[in-house]
Amino acid sequence: MIGPGTLVSVGLPVRNGAARLEGVVRSVLAQDHPDIELVICDNASTDGTEEICRELARADDRIVYHRQPENVGLLNNFISAGRLARGEFLRWVGDDDRLEPGCVSRSLRAFAEDERLILVTTQVAYTDPDGTTRTGVYEGTGLRSGDPVERFAEMLRLLNESHLLIDPLYGLMRRSAVVGIPRRNMLREDEVFAAKLALAGPWGHVPEVLAHRNWKHERMGTIARRLDVPVWQARFSSTLQYRELLHWLDRSGLTDDRLRRARAAARRMYVRRQRVVAARRGRRLARMAANLITSGRVAGRPEPGPRS
Structure with a gap:
């Protein structure tokens, strides 16, 4: 009770x-x-x-x-x-976070309304280094589903959306349901853990700003050094994450049909992320090429002659 x-x-x-x-x-x-x-x-x-x-x-x-x-x-x-x-x-x-006074009580109310839930998230306000505060509104229902693959697929979809929408690592959890889930020190481990939580049970969500977090974007190499993992893994973080998800799915006890659906969802997430990475690298190479062409034109420009 x-x-x-x-x-x-x-x-x-x-x-x-x-x-x-x-x-x-x-x-x-x-x-x-x-x-x-x-x-x-x-x-x-x-x-x-x-x-x-x-x-x-x-x-x-x-x-x-x-x-x-x-x-x-x-x-x-x-x-x-x-x-x-x-x-x-x-x-x-x-x-460096801050909770609103009703953060815990409001989340507990959601648990009391649905005994199936293992996690309740809330809307979070994020403050960027320049002082700008932003938030996002999550309106989905997939994470509340009784189907673990539907929850898993919804969580993977959100990983390719804005971080403003939902943050399961900073929600209120049933401790007995989550502390036994194994974790591995690796890049994108927080996303892997979120996917494991989605498989573990239904979630609730409170669409109110009840928590505040400071946010700054960090390069994967910087995160690797903070986690004390090899920096080379930064170039393959999505692939390593995909492999970890497949490994966990094989241990999850899903039926054959659900396992096929879950693997397909993981593959969709991975392919979409790789396309984003490829597009980003393409734009970077295009900028480098444009800069080289521009610098070459400047270097080859003849000196102005004397005025008559």
């Missing part, structure tokens, strides 16, 4: 976030749902993060602070925050 006494854990993985932490912590503790646990998982920070977290934990017994003895990597610290949580429901939050 979901009610005021339902424990909800919010997992906050952080590394060197001393300058950002207090805002997100305040927003979590300000939730209007009364039974909140905030699990801060500190990935061996070298700034003042530890001191700030210990002070916050002393001031509020809803905060659980765990410090990794050494840097375990971004993904493993993320996973640790979920495994340390005790709540029936779990939501991860970034160290």
Whole structure:
């Protein structure tokens, strides 16, 4: 029975976030749902993060602070925050995010309305580095379907759409349904995990801005270095993602018919993404060629003669 006494854990993985932490912590503790646990998982920070977290934990017994003895990597610290949580429901939050006071309670209401759900997402407002704030409205119904392949296909469709529409990694989840899903440290792992979540059970969605995130576009090579995976994988990230999805589908226990449909959906996503990459590279090569032609004309231009 979901009610005021339902424990909800919010997992906050952080590394060197001393300058950002207090805002997100305040927003979590300000939730209007009364039974909140905030699990801060500190990935061996070298700034003042530890001191700030210990002070916050002393001031509020809803905060659980765990410090990794050494840097375990971004993904493993993320996973640790979920495994340390005790709540029936779990939501991860970034160290520079902010939640509206009704984020948890509004999401729990959606769970109470549909007992099948394993995840409830909300509309998110994203702030770009230049201060511009944007959001998107998701109006689909495929993720609520009882057919796992329909949910899977819908999630893969969204991966080729705008990131503004839906963000399952920062939704409220039934902890028991998600913490056992295996994860692999790789590029596009967040998208692979989202696809696994779609196979695991139906989702709900609250079309209200209940969370705020800072957003910046990063090149795949930069992300590879942050994840500590070989940089060469950046050139093959979509192919590696496609292989990982097929590997998971083979282990998912789908019937033969559903497996064929799911593989076809994964193939469509992959082909579309490859076409986008090819078009982008084509435009880049065209610009390079145009620049070479222009520079060659400038270099071959004769010097102006003396005026008469």
